[in-house]
Amino acid sequence: MPSPQLYDTIGSTYTVTRRTEPRIAAQIWAALGDARTVLNVGAGTGSYEPPGRDVTAVEPSAVMRAQRPASAAPCVAAAAESLPFEDQSFDAAMAFATIHHWQDPIAGLLEMRRVARRVVVFTHDSSDTGWRRRFWLTRDYLPEIADLLVGRPSLTEQASAIGARMEPVLIPWDCADGFFEAYWRRPGAYLDDHVRRGISVWARVGPDAEQRAVRSLRDDLASGRWAERNRELVDLEAAELGLRLLIA
Ligand SMILES: C[S@@+](CC[C@H](N)C(=O)[O-])C[C@H]1O[C@@H](n2cnc3c(N)ncnc32)[C@H](O)[C@@H]1O
Numbered sequence: 001m002p003s004p005q006l007y008d009t010i011g012s013t014y015t016v017t018r019r020t021e022p023r024i025a026a027q028i029w030a031a032l033g034d035a036r037t038v039l040n041v042g043a044g045t046g047s048y049e050p051p052g053r054d055v056t057a058v059e060p061s062a063v064m065r066a067q068r069p070a071s072a073a074p075c076v077a078a079a080a081e082s083l084p085f086e087d088q089s090f091d092a093a094m095a096f097a098t099i100h101h102w103q104d105p106i107a108g109l110l111e112m113r114r115v116a117r118r119v120v121v122f123t124h125d126s127s128d129t130g131w132r133r134r135f136w137l138t139r140d141y142l143p144e145i146a147d148l149l150v151g152r153p154s155l156t157e158q159a160s161a162i163g164a165r166m167e168p169v170l171i172p173w174d175c176a177d178g179f180f181e182a183y184w185r186r187p188g189a190y191l192d193d194h195v196r197r198g199i200s201v202w203a204r205v206g207p208d209a210e211q212r213a214v215r216s217l218r219d220d221l222a223s224g225r226w227a228e229r230n231r232e233l234v235d236l237e238a239a240e241l242g243l244r245l246l247i248a
Contacts, residue, residue: 006101007044007061010203015067017178017198020047024122024169024177028094031120031167031247035092039116041080041108042098046072047177048122056090058083080108085115092118097179099123101200105153106161113162113248122169125155125242135181135241136230137190140220141213144205155244164246170238181241185233187226191218 007014029050032038040049043057045067055073058080059065065075078084080095081104093116095108100123102108112119126149132138138145159166175182178198183189191214196202202210220226233239 005061006200006203008063010197010200011044011061011063011067013194013197014064015045016194018045018047019177021172021175021177021182023172024048024175025050027167027169027245028096028120028122031245032092032094033118035090035118037090037092039083039085039090039093039112040073041083041093041095041112042101043068043073043075044098045069048094048096049073079103080111083111083115087114088117090116092116092120094120094122096122099158100126100152105158109158109162119162119164119246119248121158121164121246123155123158123244123246125244126152127154127242135184136187136226136233137181137184137213137217140229141217142201142205142209144209145201148201148204159246162246162248164248167245167247168240169243169245170240171243172238173236181239181243184239184241185236187217187221187230190214191221 025048028048032050035053037054038050040055040057043059044064046069049055057073057075058078059075060077060079065077068075076084080102093112099105099108099121132145171181171184173185178195180199180201189195
């Protein structure tokens with residue numbers, strides 16, 4: 001299912017667990033530099049939109065647009081691959097946790113590059129070493145995630161498309177935004193339906209894989225197997241799980 005339709009289906013409870021994580025926001029806002037006008041592509045409900053700047057949002061899902069607070073930036077119904085703006089009409093364009101949903105991520109990145117003088121994209125390294133094997137959830141419970149990555153451009157391909165440099169984004173152990181990797185030190189959270197409903201991966205792998213993964217994690221938490229396998233995480237304040245800012 002293409003993602004605007006996906007979010008019209010799964011997006012109605014997004015704000016239950018998804019919100020701005022201030023430490024990650026600070027890193028993004030620093031990367032925006034002195035940009036005064038900012039375009040937020042795949043803006044969803046408005047998380048990470050920087051205060052004190054002139055923000056315009058783009059979001060294709062009506063369900064997501066409807067959940068934007070009344071005070072949020074004006075939002076245009078459009079997709080990243082075809083941005084309805086003149087060349088170089090913004091100081092900066094940003095995108096947070098959305099590019100993996102775009103039908104053509106490279107086309108979307110080139111559009112951001114076209115309409116803005118600076119581009120800041122929060123994305124992830126989806127290679128084996130960078131991500132799938134580094135995170136216990138995908139490594140030990142959800143191998144099906146590999147199928148979601150087939151045909152997607154690598155992190156290096158994304159960066160080279162717009163001549164971006166990469167900056168690692170660490171995930172604090174108590175991350176306020178409930179994205180897929182957010183609960184790396186709070187494994188019991190993945191047993192909670194509300195948490196999983198705020199993460200599109202679960203809808204995309206389907207109910208069989210979801211139920212099997214949850215059952216298996218629940219058993220391992222009860223038996224102490226998870227704790228044994230992941231002993232090194234207990235004292236970590238922040239984790240490097242392959243999340244990256246692309247800055248061009
Ligand atoms: C995980 S949400 C992230 C929303 C927001 N950036 C945030 O951080 O909360 C992904 C968003 O990407 C949007 N999206 C899907 N396909 C898109 C496309 N082709 N262009 C722009 N946005 C798209 C979805 O509708 C959804 O709102």
